[in-house]
Amino acid sequence: MPELKHYTAPATGLRQLQELLPDAYSLQGCPGHRLQRRWLDSFDLRLEQAGLRCQLQQEGGVSELLLISREDGKVLAASSVAGPPLLARDLPEGPLRDLLEPLLEVRALLEQADLETRVTPARICDRRGKTVARIQLETPFGEGLPSFLTLTPLRGYRKQARRIDRRLRRAEGVEVLAGELLDTLLQWRGYCLYRPPAGLSGVVLEPEMAANEALARLLLGLLAVMKANEAGILADLDSEFLHDFRVSLRRSRSLLGQVRGVFEERDLNRFGRELAWLAGATSDKRDFDVFLLQFDQRASLIGRGDRPALEPLRRYLEQQRTLAQGRLRRTLESRRYARFRQAWREWLEQQAAQPARPPTALESFSENTWRVYRKVLREGGAIDDSSPVEALHELRKSCKKLRYLMEAGRSLYPPKRIRRAIAELKLLQDTLGAITDLDVQRSLLLRWEQVLAKRGIPEETIAAIEALRGVLGRQERKARKRFARTFERFSERANRKRYRRLFRS
Structure with missing residues (x-):
């Protein structure tokens, strides 16, 4: 599973984004779209306590549920879903359900936060034209929140992804958003997750x-x-x-x-x-x-x-x-x-x-x-x-x-x-x-x-x-x-x- 990395985005378009990358790589733009993220957890935040984040991504009529490590942003499991699941047992059989069921037991997944962005996606290609990673520039709708970049490495090209990551880290105006994206979002919005009374x-x-x-x-x-x-x-x-x-x-x-x-x-x-x-x-x-x-x-x-x-x-x-x-x-x-x-x-x-x-x-x-x-x-x-x-x-x-x-x-x-x-x-x-x-x-x-x-x-x-x-x-x-x-x-x-x-x- 990929390790999603997020960065602040001084770039406002693909041309500026190209200047941030190593010379050996080029960008191939893809059609823009809207992306809706919803973060789900139980009422008593069992996933949060286990160092995990459950993120429902909806774009172009397709919904995917991701289980992500809060520490490093690595996607531990993912599954296509029809919509927000209420209980872990409602999920299709597979690794995601196997990970969630023991943690959630009978607790429902409830929405904790959401973010809708305008996405400008692109493929990062090497000199032979092979796609080695995906990157997207995301601009949140209507909140005055800053834009950010999301880098998704592809299987078999981790070495290239690390090189791109190092270059982005050195670029002027770019900062790594540590861990899973929700931590940064909560900081931007100035609030924290609701925790039930003790x-x-x-x-x-x-x-x-x-x-x-x-x-x-x-x-x-x-x-x-x-x-x-x-x-x-x-x-x-x-x-x-x-x-x-x-x-x-x-x-x-x-x-x-x-x-x-x-x-x-x-x-x-x-x-x-x-x-x-x-x-x-x-x-x-x-x-x-x-x-x-x-x-x-x-x-x-x-x-x-x-x-x-x-x-x-x-x-x-x-x-x-x-x-x-x-x-x-x-x-x-x-x-x-x-x-x-x-x-x-x-x-x-x-x-x-x-x-x-x-x-x-x-x-x-x-x-x-x-x-x-x-x-x-x-x-x-x-x-x-x-x-x-x-x-x-x-x-x-x-x-x-x-x-x-x-x-x-x-x-x-x-x-x-x-x-x-x-x-x-x-x-x-x-x-x-x-x-x-x-x-x-x-x-x-x-x-x-x-x-x-x-x-x-x-x-x-x-x-x-x-x-x-x-x-x-x-x-x-x-x-x-x-x-x-x-x-x-x-x-x-x-x-x-x-x-x-x-x-x-």
């Missing part, structure tokens, strides 16, 4: 900070994440917008309920009711999202010949997902939600500005985290092979509350110690998640099977759903066998000592 990680607490201020700041950070994801939820761009919204919602409910002795009880009840209402109003859509995302993987668990019989279930879930999206939209556009969000923000801002009062952030988080940790030990220690699955669900909820407290207050504790404590908890959560998620999906399948049976779906579909429920049941029992070993590790003496040093010293 949530809890963007709030640094001090040990002596008042607990009311600390908790209010954390909750304001979570509210900012929820607000930032609203537009993506309403447009149904990808499932992660709702997922991130709900994670921040759960964290808010947990912090409000678990950090005791900080806020007035009547305020906790007032906002707790609204947060619970919002959690219930957003759950159906998420259930359908999760199952549909995993549908093909789940279907692969039953016999190949039985898989087509699950298609009526897929169609039903897609229909129900559409209905759930409509209900979700009405919730987020409702007066109740607007009033709640405004009142919640104003109240949190008031709490953050209140005079300092006991306890401190360190005292409050340590006391409450230790209390929830002890609850996890009690609940987990009471579970054996005969315990109902509901006990594991309750333990998972307690583990989530513990995790949310630890992550919210992690800046109060030594980084290595708190990171290790969270890692040990995550191992337990992973095991519990495998058990309870399988149980939930089996229950949902039973409910959907009963609905579809009343609608008169074919017997083979009922049989396929039953077969899938059976496979998930066996996986659940297998996962449950791992619980005792995982909980034993979490509750061992060394880990108890680790938690005690963090939260009781």
Whole structure:
């Protein structure tokens, strides 16, 4: 793949451009045209964080998607496309899709910036008339931005391209635009890419900070994440917008309920009711999202010949997902939600500005985290092979509350110690998640099977759903066998000592 190089352009036409090149090369002009560039990335800028840029180029009715190294401008993969793809799985099979899918997963590609230019292209030919590179003079439309050159080496002529590059670098008035073009474009325009709110990680607490201020700041950070994801939820761009919204919602409910002795009880009840209402109003859509995302993987668990019989279930879930999206939209556009969000923000801002009062952030988080940790030990220690699955669900909820407290207050504790404590908890959560998620999906399948049976779906579909429920049941029992070993590790003496040093010293 070529390495695209960009330069400032003192030339205004091919004649001036010819004077910048070595004597051994000549220019052969081509018809001019318009070029539309759009830079795409996920909402959370996953490609940017990986040092990549995804650029959609549209010219003359042809669209091409390029994946470019931000560092050196090298094109890593490219593919012709019909238009802007929403998800990586929408791309044709090939190297570009193979590179993008692991990075983006289920996140949509969204436009981050665009640039339209008038292009004067030319072929750079050697004395034998062979084309060794392509160069184009580009003039942006309507923004007062400077013109620039784009040099594209051709395969087999890298030596010649390097010679041309060296000559351009020495030419008067020419400067190399380092890296990928978007960096220069953002600099010219004087702005940067939008970055979503950081949530809890963007709030640094001090040990002596008042607990009311600390908790209010954390909750304001979570509210900012929820607000930032609203537009993506309403447009149904990808499932992660709702997922991130709900994670921040759960964290808010947990912090409000678990950090005791900080806020007035009547305020906790007032906002707790609204947060619970919002959690219930957003759950159906998420259930359908999760199952549909995993549908093909789940279907692969039953016999190949039985898989087509699950298609009526897929169609039903897609229909129900559409209905759930409509209900979700009405919730987020409702007066109740607007009033709640405004009142919640104003109240949190008031709490953050209140005079300092006991306890401190360190005292409050340590006391409450230790209390929830002890609850996890009690609940987990009471579970054996005969315990109902509901006990594991309750333990998972307690583990989530513990995790949310630890992550919210992690800046109060030594980084290595708190990171290790969270890692040990995550191992337990992973095991519990495998058990309870399988149980939930089996229950949902039973409910959907009963609905579809009343609608008169074919017997083979009922049989396929039953077969899938059976496979998930066996996986659940297998996962449950791992619980005792995982909980034993979490509750061992060394880990108890680790938690005690963090939260009781």
